[in-house]
C-alpha cells in the first residue's frame with residue numbers, strides 16, 4: 082500500500098452534528114482554522130427530528146455568533162402556543178395543562194437579553210453549517226469518517242476514510258474534539274468508559290398532519306402527553322409549529338423493532354380515528370443517562386453526546402453540548418495561540434463533566450415525574466371514579482413536570498465549582514435549582530446580564546478575550562496594581578481588555594470593585610483590589626502551572 086495523503090490542522094472536529102458545527106463556528110468566530118469531518122453525506126439527514134428546544138444560554142451563544150435572528154426566523158412561527166397538554170388522546174379527555182406562552186407573548190426573562198426559541202435540528206444544524214461556511218476558516222469534509230487515532234506528546238494522527246471514493250488519508254492535529262454522538266467511535270478508541278444507566282427504548286414517528294382540527298379544550302398545545310390506564314404512553318410534539326409532529330411511544334424495556342411494531346395503531350390511538358396524516362418515518366432511539374468517565378484523554382476532548390447522554394425530558398442534551406462548546410472554544414484558541422497552558426484541558430473535564438451529570442440527573446428526575454400505572458388505572462372510567470382520577474392525574478402532572486418546562490436554573494445557573502482555573506473568593510454558592518436562577522458574579526458562575534446605558538448587555542462585552550470590569554469608584558481609583566494586570570497580560574500575549582462601568586446597579590450585582598471575566602463569560606476572579614501576585618493570578622486562570 083502506498084503512502085497515505087496527509088493533511089494538517091490545529092483542531093480536528095469529528096462529527097458534524099450541532100455540537101461539531103457549533104464548535105467550528107465558535108473557533109471561526111475567534112479567527113481559528115479547523116477541520117471538520119462528518120461521516121454522512123450532509124447535515125441533519127437522520128430520520129428523526131430530535132431537539133426542538135434551544136434554551137437561553139444556547140441563544141446567548143447564537144447572539145454572540147450573529148445568528149440568533151436567523152434561528153428565530155427558521156424556527157417556529159412566533160405566535161405558535163407553547164402549552165403542554167395532558168390528555169388521554171386528541172379525541173379523549175383533557176386532564177390538565179401547563180400554560181406556556183408563545184415566543185411573541187413572552188418577554189425575555191430579566192436575567193438574559195434573549196428568549197429561548199423553538200427550532201428543529203433539521204433547520205438548526207444546517208444553519209450552523211452555513212454560518213461556518215460563510216467564515217471560510219473551516220475545512221468541512223462530508224462522507225468522511227474517522228477510523229483510527231493515535232496520539233503522542235505533540236499531537237494526534239487520525240486516519241480518515243471516505244465512503245464513496247474509498248480514499249483513505251491521515252490528518253495530524255494539535256487537538257481532536259470528538260463530537261461524534263452517543264455511539265462515539267473516538268470515545269471507544271481512546272478507551273473511555275461510558276458510565277450510567279439505560280432508561281428505556283423508544284420509537285418515534287415523524288408525521289405530517291395537514292389539518293389538526295381540535296376541540297377548544299385541546300387547542301394550543303405544543304406538546305401533548307398522552308395518558309392511558311397503563312400510565313403515560315406517548316408524547317406528541319410539534320416539530321415545526323406548522324404541520325410536522327413527532328409521536329414518541331415511550332417506555333419499553335425491550336428494544337422495539339420499527340419493522341414489526343405497528344406504529345399506525347399508536348398514531349390513530351393518539352390522534353383519534355379518521356384524522357388524516359402522512360407517516361414519514363419511524364426511528365428507534367435509546368433513552369439513557371451516561372457520562373464519559375473523563376472528557377479528556379491527552380489531546381483528545383469529548384463534547385456533546387459523545388461525552389454525555391440524557392433523557393430528552395427537559396430538552397437539555399443539545400443545549401448541554403453547546404455549553405461544552407462555550408468552554409472549549411476559547412480554551413482551544415488559547416492553546417493554539419500559545420497563551421493558554423495545558424491546565425485548560427484538565428479544567429475542561431473538571432468544569433463540564435459535573436454540569437453534564439447535573440443536567441442529566443435533572444432530565445431523569447423529569448422522566449420519573451410522570452404518573453405511575455397505579456394512579457392511571459381508572460383514567461378512562463366514566464362517572465365520578467374516572468372524573469376524580471383524571472383531576473388527580475392532571476394536577477399531579479402540572480406540579481411534577483414544572484421543572485421540565487421552566488428550566489432557567491439549569492440553563493443559566495451552572496457553575497464551575499472547584500475548577501483549577503477559577504479563583505474562589507470564599508463566598509458560599511447560591512442554591513442550584515433547576516427552575517430558579519439567582520444571578521451572581523461569584524467566581525465560576527456566568528457573569529450576570531444587565532443592560533448598559535448605551536443599550537448593550539454586559540454579555541456583549543465578553544467573548545473574544547478576558548475582560549477586567551472596573552466598577553464605580555474603580556475608574557477614579559485606578560492604581561498601579563490595576564494597570565499591572567493589563568501590562569502583565571500584554572507581556573504574556575493574553576488578550577485582556579479593561580472596561581469601566583459606571584452604573585451603580587450593575588456594580589451592586591457584581592459586588593466587587595474588580596471582576597475578571599473569561600472569554601466564555603464566566604467569572605474567573607473578583608476582588609476589591611488587584612492581587613499582590615499578578616503573574617500568579619494570570620497563570621492560574623490561563624491554565625499554566627508554575
Ligand SMILES: Cc1cc2nc3c(=O)[nH]c(=O)nc-3n(C[C@H](O)[C@H](O)[C@H](O)COP(=O)(O)OP(=O)(O)OC[C@H]3O[C@@H](n4cnc5c(N)ncnc54)[C@H](O)[C@@H]3O)c2cc1C
Pocket residue numbers: 095096097098099100101118119120121130131132133134135225226227228260261262263265266267285366384385386387393395396397398399400401402
Ligand atoms: C427524541 C429526542 C428529542 C430531543 N430533544 C431535545 C431538545 O429539545 N433539546 C435538546 O437540547 N436536546 C434534545 N435532544 C438531544 C439532542 O438531539 C442531542 O443532544 C444532540 O443531537 C447531540 O448533538 P451532537 O452533535 O453531540 O451529536 P449528534 O447529533 O449525534 O451528531 C454526531 C455526528 O457525528 C457523526 N459521526 C459519528 N461517528 C463519526 C465518525 N467516526 N466520523 C465522522 N463523523 C461521525 C454522525 O454522523 C453525526 O452527524 C433530543 C434527542 C432525542 C432523541
